[in-house]
Amino acid sequence: MILEAAVLQVKEGLAEAFERDFNLASAMISSMKGYQGHELQKCIEVSHKYLLLVRWETLEDHTEGFRQSKEYLTWKKYLHHYYDPFPTVEHFANVAIS
Template sequence: MILEAAMLQVKQGMEEEYEDAFRQASKIISSMKGYISHELQHCMEVKGKYLLLVRWETLEDHTVGFRQSNEYQEWKKLLHDFYDPFPLVEHFEKVQLS
């Protein structure tokens, strides 16, 4: 499993509109091959700051399957205009400790 993590900064005063758009976008991402789950959390200290965590079966399910799909174009239309600056997206893999 791969964990995609993105720290998102939403333009001031657009938080409620963003959350509504994200609810719509959630239907898109959850329908994709390799998708496991996702969550969006808002920061308690900084208004407009969110953390998006998405679990994928493989890195390619996100970077190729989703990012190169027609569905991603719809995702972009719904969400990308809210961000300033544009978020850095990183991928993580669980460390096996035993």
């Protein structure tokens, strides 16, 4: 399992609209091969900052399967205009479970 993580800085004043559109865009990502689940967390200290965590079966399910799909184009249309700056996406592999 691969964990995709991105800190999302949403433009001030757009958090409510972002959350609404994120819920719509979630249908795009959840339909993809290798998708195992996702969550969006809102920062307590900074009201327009979010943490997106997506679990994928493999790295390629995200980087090739989703990112090169027509669903990704719809995801971009719904969400990418909210970010400033544009987020860095990183991938993590589990090394320990407690």
